[in-house]
Amino acid sequence: MNLAFVLALLVQNVHQVGEVFDAATRDRMRQRELYLSEKMAQLLLEIEQKNMEQSRAGRRALLPAVLQSWKVWAAVCLLVLLVWVVRKLHQKYQRMKKSSGKEGSGSEEEEEEKEDFEGLLHAGIQPPVNDLAHKCRAMHCLVSKLLNSCRILLSDSFYPVPQPPIGVGSAYEGWCPREDDPVFCLLVPLTAPRGHTFHLELGTARELPARNSRIRVELECTCRTEEETGVLCFLHNTEDRLGKQPPSLLHTLCTGGYLDAEKIARWFPVLIQDAWRRMPESARCRINVQPCSRSCRLHVIDGFNRIFIIEMMFGVRQHRTDIFLSSHKIEGIVIPSTTWPQSCAVAEAKFFRHIAAHAREDSFHLRCMQVWACLLVGDNISVYEVKTAVMHLLTVFPMEHWRARHFLQRMHDILWYLRCCLEERSLEHFLIGNEAVPAEIILPRDFRVSRPLNLFQRLEQEPDNHVRAECELDELPDQFTRLLISQQWQTSTCPQTSFS
CATH class of the missing domain: 3.30.460.90 (Beta Polymerase; domain 2)
Known part of the structure; x- marks a missing residue:
């Protein structure tokens, strides 16, 4: 820029003094002006070429990072595309499965109800926070x-x-x-x-x-x-x-x-x-x-x-x-x-801590107990008796069988276990005479060697209460379904457990 300014100044001076020189001098001055203009243009061209070379070098240095970023985004897009394709294939498979079920057994409505029910189940029942x-x-x-x-x-x-x-x-x-x-x-x-x-x-x-x-x-x-x-x-x-x-x-x-x-x-x-x-x-x-x-x-x-x-x-x-x-x-x-x-309250709380130490994070055994506690509104089956049944089943089924996908089956097993106990009028106390009690729970010798205590022994002497208890148990599946649909069990007022 400084060189251009000097040349421009020289040209201006040439025009100002051009009038006092003769023709030969003016020709020489004009030739000198053309020569300097060509030199200036050549110099500017060299400067421009140098800048372009530096710019190309910078772009070549930036190119690997750009290419690497492009590869990452390409991989993300490919992954999203694969997920979308798998989802579409799964939906198509489900539709084909429903169609075949409709042609074979005509149970499309039952399948839809089951799908809605399972969706409601996972939406309305979440693991305890x-x-x-x-x-x-x-x-x-x-x-x-x-x-x-x-x-x-x-x-x-x-x-x-x-x-x-x-x-x-x-x-x-x-x-x-x-x-x-x-x-x-x-x-x-x-x-x-x-x-x-x-x-x-x-x-x-x-x-x-x-x-x-x-x-x-x-x-x-x-x-x-x-x-x-x-x-x-x-x-x-x-x-x-x-x-x-x-x-x-x-x-x-x-x-x-x-x-x-x-x-x-x-x-x-x-x-x-x-x-x-x-x-x-x-x-x-x-x-x-x-x-x-x-x-x-x-x-x-x-x-x-x-x-x-x-x-x-x-x-x-x-x-x-x-x-x-x-x-x-x-x-x-x-x-x-x-x-x-x-x-036995301390021993029972220790048992649940023992189960929690061996359970997965998504275990639903506590949710099963919670739902049952909310369902029981009668006077003939207590929350403590249901808790006893759940404790027995926790030592029967491995903890990997108490996950979310087993929730309905475990609820059915608890109901079936209680129904069998009612029919036999016998529900054994969990801590007395039970060899399945974990060794870390320290019990008196009398508890380990005695015959199991029957919590349903009272029903043998009270036939009317036994009939009412069976009726209450038969009504629980419908109550469970209504509870899931209304989703009111999370905030409803429910009985507390006893400390015996």
């Missing part, structure tokens, strides 16, 4: 912190010591019927305070699980540790000296020397409220404690005014097994305050 599991962990964590605060408050007293909670019931087993409004049930194990021991007295009727068990509280000698702990021995000190320290458990939460479940249920809410005030979570949430006759119920209200219901029952572990003597009330039976029936 992890939201319930997340809530269960959150409630368990909250109660664990709360009980830890309680233990700090009880460090200088002689009340029962609450241990970390154990999740039980339908929510912690994974099949809660009411996923939107579950009740988080937690068993709080109790251990004896210093200077005390618990002696478990099982029922004398030799029934399992025992209903008439009691927990006898005895004092033990602590003379050797008096100087170290500063706690006086309740057995070998006078009442005057003992008056300086808190009273023993026998004088607070016992009746006739036996641990009183109703007294514990009245004492525990006060302890919970005192411990909650010392927790940092109390600044973000609030709780309402609702005492029950033999348990404690909490309403936890978070910052979004969502309410979570936690029910805590108390228990004393039977030796080192997964069986507890529990404070939970047996439905329909009035029991004394010092009676602690045996509970």
Whole structure:
């Protein structure tokens, strides 16, 4: 550009001074102008050619990347085309199959209904979401912190010591019927305070699980540790000296020397409220404690005014097994305050965790149990009895046979199993006398060697209830179909499982 500017300036000067030169000089100047113009044009042409060569070199460098990108897109387009072709072939095969079925048996309407039903099945029933599991962990964590605060408050007293909670019931087993409004049930194990021991007295009727068990509280000698702990021995000190320290458990939460479940249920809410005030979570949430006759119920209200219901029952572990003597009330039976029936709730929750550890992610065994819990609205077949049947079948069919495509068949198997049990008036308890119980579930020796408990034994003495139970079972297939069509079972109000 600078060279062109100079040449232009020279040409302008030539025209300006051209008038003062003679003709010969002007000819020489004109020739010189033509020569310089040719040189300028040649120079500009060389510059342009050089730029074009540089541009071609850049395009050649970019060409491999462009070609590679083109190959990728070509592969994607080819894959999409293959998927489309396979889908068209599959649709054509299905139409040919329907046509042949129509010519052979005339069952086109049945095939269409089956296809619609299976589509509805997969659209309306999805595997349980992890939201319930997340809530269960959150409630368990909250109660664990709360009980830890309680233990700090009880460090200088002689009340029962609450241990970390154990999740039980339908929510912690994974099949809660009411996923939107579950009740988080937690068993709080109790251990004896210093200077005390618990002696478990099982029922004398030799029934399992025992209903008439009691927990006898005895004092033990602590003379050797008096100087170290500063706690006086309740057995070998006078009442005057003992008056300086808190009273023993026998004088607070016992009746006739036996641990009183109703007294514990009245004492525990006060302890919970005192411990909650010392927790940092109390600044973000609030709780309402609702005492029950033999348990404690909490309403936890978070910052979004969502309410979570936690029910805590108390228990004393039977030796080192997964069986507890529990404070939970047996439905329909009035029991004394010092009676602690045996509970299998912890062992049953452990069984479902064992199954979950061996199941695939798309396993539908929990959904089967959930649907059955929503279907049962009668009084003659309980949710616990259906859960027992499902537990038996979970040890019969391998876990790979509980996937989504087996859902209808497994539901039919559960119905068939219950119908056979009703006809024979015999449904065996899963944990008693059953060799199929996983070895990791620790049971007392009596549970393993005893004859199985018949949960349908009552039907032998109640013929009318047996007939009504059979009628209820016969109506379940129609209820199941209506439930799938309406898709109301995901939010409907359903009965909860028992803890027995």
